[in-house]
Amino acid sequence: MAENEGKVKLLGCWASPFSRRVEMALKLKGIPYEYLEEALPNKSPLLLELNPIHKKVPVLVHNDKILPESHLILEYIDQTWSNNPILPQDPYEKAMARFWAKFIDEQILTVGFRSLVRAEKGREAAIEEAREKFAFLEKEVTRKNFFGGKTIGFVDMVAGSIIPFCLARLWEGMRIDVIPEDEFPELNRWIKNLKDIESMRECIPHREKQIEHMMKVSERYKLA
Amino acid sequence: MAENEGKVKLLGCWASPFSRRVEMALKLKGIPYEYLEEALPNKSPLLLELNPIHKKVPVLVHNDKILPESHLILEYIDQTWSNNPILPQDPYEKAMARFWAKFIDEQILTVGFRSLVRAEKGREAAIEEAREKFAFLEKEVTRKNFFGGKTIGFVDMVAGSIIPFCLARLWEGMRIDVIPEDEFPELNRWIKNLKDIESMRECIPHREKQIEHMMKVSERYKLA
Numbered sequence: 001m002a003e004n005e006g007k008v009k010l011l012g013c014w015a016s017p018f019s020r021r022v023e024m025a026l027k028l029k030g031i032p033y034e035y036l037e038e039a040l041p042n043k044s045p046l047l048l049e050l051n052p053i054h055k056k057v058p059v060l061v062h063n064d065k066i067l068p069e070s071h072l073i074l075e076y077i078d079q080t081w082s083n084n085p086i087l088p089q090d091p092y093e094k095a096m097a098r099f100w101a102k103f104i105d106e107q108i109l110t111v112g113f114r115s116l117v118r119a120e121k122g123r124e125a126a127i128e129e130a131r132e133k134f135a136f137l138e139k140e141v142t143r144k145n146f147f148g149g150k151t152i153g154f155v156d157m158v159a160g161s162i163i164p165f166c167l168a169r170l171w172e173g174m175r176i177d178v179i180p181e182d183e184f185p186e187l188n189r190w191i192k193n194l195k196d197i198e199s200m201r202e203c204i205p206h207r208e209k210q211i212e213h214m215m216k217v218s219e220r221y222k223l224a
Numbered sequence: 225m226a227e228n229e230g231k232v233k234l235l236g237c238w239a240s241p242f243s244r245r246v247e248m249a250l251k252l253k254g255i256p257y258e259y260l261e262e263a264l265p266n267k268s269p270l271l272l273e274l275n276p277i278h279k280k281v282p283v284l285v286h287n288d289k290i291l292p293e294s295h296l297i298l299e300y301i302d303q304t305w306s307n308n309p310i311l312p313q314d315p316y317e318k319a320m321a322r323f324w325a326k327f328i329d330e331q332i333l334t335v336g337f338r339s340l341v342r343a344e345k346g347r348e349a350a351i352e353e354a355r356e357k358f359a360f361l362e363k364e365v366t367r368k369n370f371f372g373g374k375t376i377g378f379v380d381m382v383a384g385s386i387i388p389f390c391l392a393r394l395w396e397g398m399r400i401d402v403i404p405e406d407e408f409p410e411l412n413r414w415i416k417n418l419k420d421i422e423s424m425r426e427c428i429p430h431r432e433k434q435i436e437h438m439m440k441v442s443e444r445y446k447l448a
Contacts, residue, residue, distance in 0.1 A: 003315070053327065053360060065316045069326070072319045079315035090287045091227070091303035095296045102293070103277065136277060 003076060006063040008033040011047055013040050015213050017068040017161035019058040020203050024157045025074050025198040029081045065123045071101060076155055098149060100140060101158040107133050108159075112167040115178070116218045122132040128169045130167075130178055134187060136161075141190040156190075165204040170218070173211040228305045230287040232257040234367050235271055237264050239400045241385035242294040243282040244427050248381045251423040253305045266381050282411070295325060298378055310377045324364060324371060324436050325382040331357050332383075336391040340442050354391075357413060361387075376421060380414075388415040389428040394442070397435040 010033050011027065026033050038047055038057050051068045060067040060076070067073050079084045085216030088094050111133060115126035137159070141147060147155035163179070169193075171178045181188045194200050204207045225412040234250065234257050236243030247435035250257050262271055262281050263299060274283045275292045284300070291297050302310045312318050361383070365371060371379035387403070392415075395402045405412045418424050
């Protein structure tokens with residue numbers, strides 16, 4: 001059996017940006033897969049068996065291979081199914097794609113989450129910090145359709161699942177605009193480009209359902 | 225100029241396991257490089273210029289290319305200089321190498337650091353948790369010379385810089401044995417294998433100097 005043949009299963013959760021980006025890659029590559037929704041926070045025995053260390057979605061199962069963690073899964077998918085490449089081949093460009101993906105998951109997401117949980121003063125500081133971080137990304141997408149260049153790639157999937165289709169909706173629910181168009185014209189252009197891609201739209205959560213969900217999460221975590 | 229030609233510079237710090245592992249890879253590949261020691265916590269203007277986002281060592285400069293973050297640097301080195309490969313070629317094995325490297329940097333290092341900073345009761349809990357995590361690694365190296373198999377690879381460099389040549393020395397300074405030989409025979413065998421490799425020994429900090437340094441760090445961070 002060729003490396004890219006066989007059965008693909010994805011354990012995910014509709015509200016998880018980490019699951020969303022894996023579906024984006026599978027759809028972009030045209031890989032047929034079975035999707036198993038995890039009703040978090042009640043983790044299925046299958047999830048605990050497949051990912052005993054982290055106990056988290058997403059988990060990709062390809063034949064007898066079990067892969068946790070979205071960045072690893074995206075790289076595995078890209079190396080195994082080489083059509084519609086999502087990572088650059090050049091070692092330096094590849095390193096930079098990994099750098100920005102990590103920056104988004106570690107820095108943007110963390111500060112975005114802080115804007116949710118802190119009291120007003122801390123929230124303002126978190127939003128200010130988020131804008132400072134967005135300024136780095138604004139430069140990255142300047143004069144490009146996508147982070148990856150002309151076509152959607154690794155950083156677009158990571159950033160897309162976190163920024164427009166997670167944090168921006170959270171901030172919409174909180175009635176604050178953290179990425180205003182006049183301050184971040186290039187990021188807003190990039191968001192529009194993403195929304196134009198059908199395989200992207202198919203993977204993102206329903207807007208109102210997600211805002212409602214995030215407002216509930218926000219209430220649960222809000223600190224004094 | 226071929227991709228793997230030209231000048232290589234490394235900005236590092238003797239006490240940083242993240243710098244140590246990059247030197248390991250450079251030595252293993254036989255890549256000539258200039259080493260610039262950063263006298264942390266006073267960061268040089270060059271470091272701040274080259275790594276404006278994270279402001280951290282290590283930074284690798286290869287001709288006009290600037291690479292921060294040890295995992296990205298190791299992958300870049302391996303793709304650019306293909307002799308003595310450190311990452312497997314197979315997509316699944318590669319994903320697993322990345323998985324364990326991340327596990328060590330995120331889970332083992334975090335819990336190790338917690339064993340340092342917490343008061344006695346919390347410290348015991350952190351050590352217990354560290355042992356639970358080491359049990360996963362004990363399985364990984366069973367019947368293998370190295371994490372990568374017969375020869376030293378990516379996970380060995382990441383794990384080597386953190387476990388025997390950082391945390392174990394810290395615990396030695398605290399007079400506790402978190403990885404006793406009878407409980408973790410395979411991990412201890414792996415540590416001995418690492419110590420036998422000359423290019424590894426050349427990259428690790430001087431033992432007494434490091435223990436003294438870590439005990440100072442420990443005093444600074446100790447919590448009530």
